[in-house]
Amino acid sequence: MSGHSKWANIKHKKAKMDEKKGKIFTKIGREIIVAVKQGGPDPEGNPRLKAVLQKARENNMPNDNIQRIIQKATGELESSNYEEIVYEGYGPAGVAILLNIMTDNRNRTAGEIRHIFSKNGGSLGETGCVAWMFETKGVITIELANSGLDEEELALLAIEAGADDVNTEDDQLTVYTSIDSFEEVKQSLAASGVCFSSAEITKVPKNSIVISDLEQAQQILKLMDLLEDHDDVQAVYSNFELDDSIADQLA
Known part of the structure; x- marks a missing residue:
């Protein structure tokens, strides 16, 4: 499962958060609207909304924005009707790409x-x-340097909390869980004082295609960036993994 971690690292290094903040807010807003329409405006009775609101807070989305979006979703303010679609395709080198769309x-x-x-x-x-x-899968990423614990201690905590697997790469520990055990593992780690870089339910490739050609890697990353930047794309998943030498050149 290391491909997910490596791609996440490259993506975070490439991100220009100031430029993308507006797009992030737009996408989170659509998620809130769909979540409220599906399960109501009370996050305690709507797990999907609760998770989206947590994402909004992690991205420093203003509370006024969040409340206005919830009002749109409940019909108090005018709103567009969004539908969820999954698109599937192939990128350079035959890599698989899966898109979550709201349009x-x-x-x-x-x-x-x-x-x-x-x-x-x-x-x-x-x-x-x-x-x-x-x-x-549930995927929780932890920066080892900021955790206060060593790799073995963190891995043991995660496994004891119910994690399915752990992986260490580039000074980062990635914890994989089932959907059902995600919240339990996350809360257990948090109770032990562990800080996360990210914690989310996401799509993880069962197997990865290793990309060892620089030109192909650049083509794939360009395609991924363009798809992620599209307003209607909520999430992009792929099964490629960059060869270490290529990752170093692109870092």
Whole structure:
């Protein structure tokens, strides 16, 4: 499962958070609207909304923004109707790409996403073509230098709390859990004083394609960036892993 961690590291190093903050708020806002419409405005009775609100706080989204979005979702303010769609496709070197989409115009979004794929060495595929290559997991990342514990102590804590697997890479410990045990593991680690870089339910590739060609790596990263920047794309998942020498060149 190391591919997820390595891609996350590259992505974080490349991110320009100030430029992307507006897009992040827009995407979180759509998640809040869908969550409220599905499960109501009370986060205690709506686990999906509770998770999205936590993400909003982690990204320093103002409370006024959050309340206004909830009002849109409950009908107190005018709002667009968003639907959730999963798109699947292939990138350069045949890497699998899975997209979570929220859109108020399915036809427009499909055309734009297809265009991004085709102009950057990829292709939009049929439903089910790559989804089977991923599984939904809880993923908790911990910076070893900031944890106050060594690698073995952290790994033991995570396993004892119910984690399925742990992996260390680039001075970062990644903890993998089932969906059901995610909150329990997260709360157990937090109670032990462990600080997380991130904690989320996400898609993890069952197997990874190792990219050892610099040009292919650059093409893949460009495609991933363009897809992530699209307003209707909530999340992008892929099964590529960069060879260590290529990762070092791109870091």
